[in-house]
Amino acid sequence: MSLPADKKKVSIVCFSGDFDKMVAAFTIATGAAATNREVTMFFTFWGLNALKKKKGRVATGKSIMARAFNFLIGGLNNLPLSRLNFFGASPILMTSMMKKHNVASLPELVEAAHALGIRIVACEMAMHILEVEKSDMIEEVQDVAGVATFLNESENAHIIFI
Amino acid sequence: MKHFLDITRETCPMTFVKVKLKLARMDKGEQLEVLLNAGEPLENVPRSCEEQGFKVLSNEATDDNKHLLLIEK
Numbered sequence: 001m002s003l004p005a006d007k008k009k010v011s012i013v014c015f016s017g018d019f020d021k022m023v024a025a026f027t028i029a030t031g032a033a034a035t036n037r038e039v040t041m042f043f044t045f046w047g048l049n050a051l052k053k054k055k056g057r058v059a060t061g062k063s064i065m066a067r068a069f070n071f072l073i074g075g076l077n078n079l080p081l082s083r084l085n086f087f088g089a090s091p092i093l094m095t096s097m098m099k100k101h102n103v104a105s106l107p108e109l110v111e112a113a114h115a116l117g118i119r120i121v122a123c124e125m126a127m128h129i130l131e132v133e134k135s136d137m138i139e140e141v142q143d144v145a146g147v148a149t150f151l152n153e154s155e156n157a158h159i160i161f162i
Numbered sequence: 163m164k165h166f167l168d169i170t171r172e173t174c175p176m177t178f179v180k181v182k183l184k185l186a187r188m189d190k191g192e193q194l195e196v197l198l199n200a201g202e203p204l205e206n207v208p209r210s211c212e213e214q215g216f217k218v219l220s221n222e223a224t225d226d227n228k229h230l231l232l233i234e235k
Contacts, residue, residue, distance in 0.1 A: 031175030034182040035210045104176045112179050 008037045009157030011150070016162055017046030017073065018082035019091040019106065023098075025162045026109035033116035040157070041113070042150050044123035048130060050076050050110070051122055051137045061131030070130060076106070114140045121145050121153075163189075168197045169207075170228060177203040178210045181233075185216060188235050193219070196231040204229050 010032040014025045025041065033039045043051050052060070052075035059067035081090040095105055104112070113120075121143045127133070134144055143149075167184050169177045181196055188194060198207055200223075208218045211233050219232040 027175055030179050034175060034179040035206075036214045101173070102171050103173050108176070112176065112183070115183055116179065 009040075009154070010037050011040045011042065011154035011157045011159045013150075013159065013161045014041055014043045014047035014050065015045050016082070017049040017079055019079040019094065020082050021162050022047070022050055022079055023106050023109065025160075026106065026113055027104075028160060028162075029118050030109055030112045030116060033113070033118050038119075038157075039116075040119040040121060040150075040153055042121045042123065042145075044126045046073065048122060048126050048132060048137075049073055049079060051120065051141055052076065052132070053136055053138050060136050063131060066129075066131035070132070076110070079106075119143075121150065123147075123150075164193045164195060166195045166197075169203060170197055170199050172203075174202055174206075178207050181207055181211065182214075185211070185214075185233070185235055190235050192235050194233045194235065196233065197224070198229055198231060200227045200229060207231065208233075 010028070012025050012029055014022065016022070029039050029041055055075040055077040057071050057074040057078060060070040061067045078088065079091060080088060081094060084090055098105055119142055120140050122134070122137060122141050124144050124146050127144060134141065165184065165188060167180060169180055172180060177198065181194070184194060196207060198204060208221065208231060211218055217234040219234055222230045224230050
């Protein structure tokens with residue numbers, strides 16, 4: 001898709017793998033893309049969990065430590081609430097409250113982000129640490145990149161860190 | 163061809179996200195009728211459409227504080 005040179009840009013660093021913060025990140029991202037902005041979402045550290053192909057708890061990686069970490073933190077379905085998580089019960093309750101008030105759920109927001117053509121980039125360094133391969137992640141991950149690439153692509157963009 | 167979209171049960175950002183996605187699937191020159199609530203959707207949907215170069219042909223208030231917007235791609 002060709003973009004005019006003066007198109008407004010928003011880059012969102014998704015560092016936190018918290019459920020509520022991920023909802024905020026995808027809300028801003030989809031809202032920005034729908035209002036004609038070029039959006040890049042850069043997923044690093046705990047944020048990478050939202051990009052895993054397997055959305056539950058899977059022992060991904062080669063070393064015992066990485067496999068244990070990946071199993072314990074899980075995928076999109078296991079993101080904890082940043083406060084009052086109550087051992088994972090709160091994200092389920094929060095999702096039902098969101099549904100009750102006609103607010104889009106996290107999977108709906110993620111789907112909308114893909115439909116809007118939001119650029120999804122995974123952090124190479126975090127992938128190395130957690131031993132997550134590109135093949136372990138959803139097909140919509142367009143690039144695996146480092147901070148220099150992210151900063152180059154985000155020149156003249158609003159950068160939001162969540 | 164005229165398309166129709168009811169976003170009265172949607173909340174931000176899905177109000178203008180759904181309009182954007184619907185317009186993306188339409189051909190140039192086609193029209194989209196959008197039923198929306200007053201307030202945030204009424205402020206943002208016409209504005210975001212015009213920013214993207216689409217024409218807002220009409221904006222009529224209906225019953226129950228709703229509005230019917232006609233947009234041409």
